[in-house]
Amino acid sequence: MNYTDTTIWAIIAAIGVGSWAMRYSFMGLLGGRDLPGWVLRHLRYTAVGIIPGLVAPIVLFPAATDGMIDPTRLVAALVTLGVGIATRKIFPAIIAGALALALGLSI
Amino acid sequence: MRTTRALFAQGILSTLPFLMMVGPFGVLFGVLGTEAGLPIGQVLAFSAVIVAGAAQFTALSLMEDSAPAIICILTALAVNLRMAMYSATLAPFLGKAPFWQKAFMAYGLFDLNFLMADAKFREEIAWTAPQRAAYFSGTAIVIIIIWIAATYVGTLLGQALPDWLALDFALPLSFIAMVAPGLRTIPHVVGAAASVVFALLLAFLPFGLGLLCAAVIAIVLAAETERRLS
Numbered sequence: 001m002n003y004t005d006t007t008i009w010a011i012i013a014a015i016g017v018g019s020w021a022m023r024y025s026f027m028g029l030l031g032g033r034d035l036p037g038w039v040l041r042h043l044r045y046t047a048v049g050i051i052p053g054l055v056a057p058i059v060l061f062p063a064a065t066d067g068m069i070d071p072t073r074l075v076a077a078l079v080t081l082g083v084g085i086a087t088r089k090i091f092p093a094i095i096a097g098a099l100a101l102a103l104g105l106s107i
Numbered sequence: 108m109r110t111t112r113a114l115f116a117q118g119i120l121s122t123l124p125f126l127m128m129v130g131p132f133g134v135l136f137g138v139l140g141t142e143a144g145l146p147i148g149q150v151l152a153f154s155a156v157i158v159a160g161a162a163q164f165t166a167l168s169l170m171e172d173s174a175p176a177i178i179c180i181l182t183a184l185a186v187n188l189r190m191a192m193y194s195a196t197l198a199p200f201l202g203k204a205p206f207w208q209k210a211f212m213a214y215g216l217f218d219l220n221f222l223m224a225d226a227k228f229r230e231e232i233a234w235t236a237p238q239r240a241a242y243f244s245g246t247a248i249v250i251i252i253i254w255i256a257a258t259y260v261g262t263l264l265g266q267a268l269p270d271w272l273a274l275d276f277a278l279p280l281s282f283i284a285m286v287a288p289g290l291r292t293i294p295h296v297v298g299a300a301a302s303v304v305f306a307l308l309l310a311f312l313p314f315g316l317g318l319l320c321a322a323v324i325a326i327v328l329a330a331e332t333e334r335r336l337s
Binding site for chain 2: 001002003007008009010011012013014015016018019020022023024025026027028030031032033034035038040041042043044045046047048049050051052053054055056057058059060062063064073076077080081083084085087088089090091093094097098101105
């Protein structure tokens with residue numbers, strides 16, 4: 001790392017302000033305005049469109065194993081997914097996944 | 108009718124169990140930031156000013172490679188572009204709140220409480236705008252405090268942290284657990300599958316833009332599936 005103190009503070013400030021602006025953007029500017037049906041239909045799928053794609057590379061190529069497929073993490077992820085779909089509950093899924101991960105890491 | 112105070116408390120309480128997941132991720136940032144040679148004040152400033160895990164880790168790893176400052180900034184912001192999509196998704200629910208409250212909720216908008224609120228607001232359709240804003244503010248305040256506190260713990264622990272804790276995996280697991288129960292309709296399954304496939308196919312794109320393109324494709328495919336099925 002090779003920056004002056006001022007540069008580091010500037011980086012932090014710029015990312016902070018920019019991130020806040022993006023988070024505020026639509027919430028702030030649209031106000032309470034009603035959105036057309038087709039927009040709402042798309043927005044229903046934001047979570048399901050982003051999160052699996054965000055998680056998939058982390059599950060398949062974890063940084064902790066230098067990007068090599070790690071059977072333990074893969075199995076833990078699949079257990080979490082399976083229990084989540086079966087029970088439709090968040091915490092049983094997390095606990096099952098964490099147990100699978102702990103078990104896998106201990107052997 | 109439940110008071111906004113009660114919903115603020117509900118927001119706080121329903122976020123608390125997720126500390127087990129957000130906490131380790133924040134600790135990890137504290138550890139890596141300290142290892143990278145940043146003073147504690149700057150590591151904490153990262154978490155207090157930016158409050159976004161993925162963007163912080165991205166900026167930190169670019170800084171370790173001594174990338175130009177502007178590249179660090181733009182790449183971290185590109186990683187955070189999905190927050191604009193979260194903002195659009197929550198706008199119909201939270202847009203009526205007063206400016207100061209929206210400013211605060213924007214500051215505390217995380218993947219985690221986006222997922223919580225997105226599911227909750229669709230379930231509790233009778234909630235008024237102030238009730239929703241109160242609930243979301245409750246989730247936000249917990250996440251902000253824990254994120255900063257966990258980062259601080261990480262700066263103290265430093266390299267003392269054993270690998271077997273697998274801190275890296277707590278948050279991904281909780282994201283899976285939060286999305287899985289929502290895979291209840293064909294459009295949701297189509298969206299999730301498309302998101303995974305296209306994120307992997309487009310992973311070669313720089314600045315995390317692959318994920319963004321994958322998300323747009325997945326959302327359009329899911330919405331189109333819904334339209335055709337109805």
